[in-house]
Amino acid sequence: MAIPVIENLAQTRVPIDNLLQRRRSPRAFSEQPVEPEKLVSLFEAARWSPSSANEQPWNFIVATKDDHEINSRLFECLSERNRQWAHRAPVLVLVVARLHYGTTGTPNKHAWYDLGQSVAHLTVQATALGLSVHQMGGFNTEKARELFSIPDGFAPVIILAIGYADTPDALPHDLREREEAPRTRKPLESFVFTDVWGKPSRHISDASGFHHD
């Protein structure tokens, strides 16, 4: 198995589960194929995520490098920027949301939200198996709709590159720098509130006693 030279662990303020801390979105992928049973387990993980009224609004169009023509069609939908690195990933997956409840036909306002959950579960499963996932919003949704005959009432949301992370040596210079840069997030105080919008929760400030940075 490829050993990612850059672990680039999340620098967390308090400890979180190892799977969540190790998860990252690399651009440097090895061309090593993903084992079939691992690939299926990613979708099984997505399958068991929660959703509004158990609607399960997620759909996936998957193509490995072995599905050559289909993989090329997915690749064609990507932005120029994403093509620079995604060509090495052995698996591409287009993720599509069903926008209406199957039973009633009424709009499902949580469709995109639930899609995000299913991809997060897929990503956690990937991490557990030593795989990485990079999500790309940068693609031509109308082209994807055409090339894969996606019906009305469904929305192409994201394309995933999946595979084993590799050293960033083969990346273009600017992407390599980005891959090696420290990862950043907003501080907890800026988004965990209480009482009224913008007021930091005391549970966060109280945490100063046990955080480790």
Added chain:
Amino acid sequence: MAIPVIENLAQTRVPIDNLLQRRRSPRAFSEQPVEPEKLVSLFEAARWSPSSANEQPWNFIVATKDDHEINSRLFECLSERNRQWAHRAPVLVLVVARLHYGTTGTPNKHAWYDLGQSVAHLTVQATALGLSVHQMGGFNTEKARELFSIPDGFAPVIILAIGYADTPDALPHDLREREEAPRTRKPLESFVFTDVWGKPSRHISDASGFHHD
């Protein structure tokens, strides 16, 4: 720590990581409080989820039972149906999406999607700590906006009940039956496609050799 009498594990077709298999959305919560350091780690897990352009569009308004008045205000927003069981959960969290990119002010079409990812990460972390999360779309979003002064450009998306799962004995009869019923999901073949919309991926059908049901 309360020991949930009903594990109700996901009956997966192929193995998935234990955290994902154990995750479920109980309605039966113990009134046991959530330890402060565990509570903070949930938001830390959410913090490190991926998002479009690293925008991190998630905001949380959190109130434990100790934040009595604030907790009551969150509870008041819930639908009648959810109030039947959520009153026992020691923590309620309102999750709010920022709908525009902070830097450019342009609409962030992945805001809800990324919110779903952050809550999924929070939920995985909860599972790792023996906690459970039940997500509720059934609440009055306009009331929530008023009661917590949520500004324009932000959308209340979901309310989370968080705590330790309990035996379902205290639930109303119909909810108890629901809690004990087998959990169901659509088959993989119905949502993992290739080539063209609706054509099941060969990677799924090939999996018949190694699935375990």
